Amino acid sequence: MPKSRLLHVAPALAAVSVLALAGCAGGASASPSSSDEFTIVTSTNVYGQIAQEIAGDAITVTPIITSNSQDPHEFEASPADQITVRAANLIIENGGGYDAFMDTLISGSGSEAPVIVAAEYSHAWPEGEAGDTDTEALEESPHSEEDHAEAQDADGHSHIEGFNEHVWYDQDTIKNVTAAIAQELSAQLPDQADTFEANAAAFTEKLEALQSSLADIKTAHAGEGVFVTEPVPGYMIEAAGLENVTPSEFSEAVEEGQDVPPATLLTALNLIGSGDVKLLIANSQAAGAETTQTIDAAGTAGVPVLEFSETLPDDQTYVQWMQQNIEDIATALGS
Numbered sequence: 563m564p565k566s567r568l569l570h571v572a573p574a575l576a577a578v579s580v581l582a583l584a585g586c587a588g589g590a591s592a593s594p595s596s597s598d599e600f601t602i603v604t605s606t607n608v609y610g611q612i613a614q615e616i617a618g619d620a621i622t623v624t625p626i627i628t629s630n631s632q633d634p635h636e637f638e639a640s641p642a643d644q645i646t647v648r649a650a651n652l653i654i655e656n657g658g659g660y661d662a663f664m665d666t667l668i669s670g671s672g673s674e675a676p677v678i679v680a681a682e683y684s685h686a687w688p689e690g691e692a693g694d695t696d697t698e699a700l701e702e703s704p705h706s707e708e709d710h711a712e713a714q715d716a717d718g719h720s721h722i723e724g725f726n727e728h729v730w731y732d733q734d735t736i737k738n739v740t741a742a743i744a745q746e747l748s749a750q751l752p753d754q755a756d757t758f759e760a761n762a763a764a765f766t767e768k769l770e771a772l773q774s775s776l777a778d779i780k781t782a783h784a785g786e787g788v789f790v791t792e793p794v795p796g797y798m799i800e801a802a803g804l805e806n807v808t809p810s811e812f813s814e815a816v817e818e819g820q821d822v823p824p825a826t827l828l829t830a831l832n833l834i835g836s837g838d839v840k841l842l843i844a845n846s847q848a849a850g851a852e853t854t855q856t857i858d859a860a861g862t863a864g865v866p867v868l869e870f871s872e873t874l875p876d877d878q879t880y881v882q883w884m885q886q887n888i889e890d891i892a893t894a895l896g897s
Contacts, residue, residue: 600751603650605661606634607874608730609680609739613654615765615880616743616758624650626664630847630873639663647671652746654739657681658727676746683738684729686797688722728872732797733769733776733884740765768881775888776801783895789834789860791844791853792817795870795887799843802891807839812852816845822852834859841894846871866894 602623604610610625617623626643627634634656647653647664648671655664658681668677681687729735744762748755780803787807788799799806811826822830833839834856842860844853846869860867868890874883 600651600747601649602652602654603647603675604653605655605664606872608880609654609656611874611880612730612736612739612765613652613743616740616761617747618757618761621747626667627661627873630871630875632873633847634661634663634872637661637663639667643667644671648673650675651750652743653677654743655679656727656729658687658722658725658729660727678739678742678746680735680739681725681727681729683742684732684735686725686729686732688725726793726796728794728796730880731795731884733773733801735797736880737766737769740769765881772881772884772888773801775885775892776803779803779888779892779895782892783840786840786895787838789830789839789842789856789865791842791856792848794845794872795843798884798887798891802888804841804891807833809833816848816850816853819850827852827855830856831859834865835863837863839863839865841865841891842867844869847873868894 598620600617600621602610602613602617602621604613604623604625606627607625607629610623610628614621614623624646626639626646627637643663644667647667650673653664653668653673653675655661655677657679660681667673740762744758747758751758776798780801784803786804788804789808790796790799790806790813791808793813796806809826809829812822812830815822815826830852834842839860842856842865844857844867857867859865868887870887874880878886
C-alpha cells in the first residue's frame with residue numbers, strides 16, 4: 563500500500579501545531595475495526611465525492627476545501643485542519659504542487675496514514691511511470707519520496723514545469739485513483755472488500771460513459787481550436803479531440819497570477835478574432851484583466867464562452883459535474 567511521505571513543514575504551521583496538538587496522544591490514529599470508525603480526508607471536495615462513491619455512506623469522508631469560494635492554490639490551512647488530517651485513516655490529495663498545503667498538514671500532524679496522490683496516477687506524470695493499474699503499481703505510490711520532493715522544490719511548490727496538475731479532468735487518471743482507493747480500503751477493512759470493489763466497478767462504468775460522450779465530440783469536431791485562459795480543462799479538451807490553441811505564455815502567466823506580456827496578449831486577442839477559435843473556456847474561480855479582455859474579444863467575434871471550475875459545484879456529484887461540462891462543450895460547438 564502507499565507509504566507515508568516525509569515532507570517539509572511550513573514554519574508557521576509547524577509552530578502552531580505544537581500548541582494545537584500538545585494535548586493529543588502521540589502517534590497516528592490506530593487502524594479502525596469497522597467502517598463507522600474509518601475516516602478519509604481529502605484535499606478538495608472533488609476527491610471527497612469520488613472517495614465517497616467507492617467507500618459508501620458508512621465511511622466518513624472529510625474534504626479540507628469544501629466550496630468554490632476557496633482557491634486550492636492559495637489556501638492556508640488551519641490548526642483545525644491539521645487535527646482533521648491527524649485523525650485520517652486514508653488521505654487523498656491531488657499532488658503535482660496543486661494542493662501543497664496537504665503535504666504541510668500531513669507532515670505537521672505526524673500522520674502515518676496512507677496517502678493517495680492522484681497526479682502520480684496520470685499518464686502525463688513526469689518520467690512516464692504513472693497511470694498503471696496493476697497490483698504492484700497500486701501497492702506503492704508510483705514515485706519515490708525523492709522524486710516527489712524534487713518535482714515540487716524545482717518550482718517552489720507552485721507546480722511542476724510542463725505538467726498540467728488538474729488531473730481530475732482526466733477520466734483515465736480518475737479510473738486509476740478509483741482502483742487505488744478501493745484497494746487501500748480493502749486492505750484496511752477486508753471484511754468489506756467486496757463492497758468496495760463493487761462500488762469501484764460501478765463508478766468506473768460511469769467514468770467510461772463520460773469518455774464515450776467525449777468520443778462523440780471527437781467524432782464531430784476533431785481538430786477544432788479551443789482557447790483556454792488557464793490549463794484547467796486541458797485533459798478534457800484533449801480527450802474530446804480538440805486543439806488547445808492558447809499561447810502557452812498566456813495560460814501560464816494567468817495561472818501563476820502574473821501579468822501577460824503585452825505581445826502575448828495581442829497575439830491571443832488576434833487569435834480569438836481570427837475565426838480559428840471555436841470555443842473559449844475560462845476558469846470560473848479566477849479573474850483578471852487579461853482574462854476579461856479575452857472573454858470580451860470572444861463576444862465580439864461570436865465565439866462561445868464557457869466557465870469551468872476547479873472544485874465541485876454544490877449539489878452535484880463528480881460524474882454529474884463532468885457530464886455537464888461535456889454537454890456544455892458539445893452544445894457550444896454545435897453538436
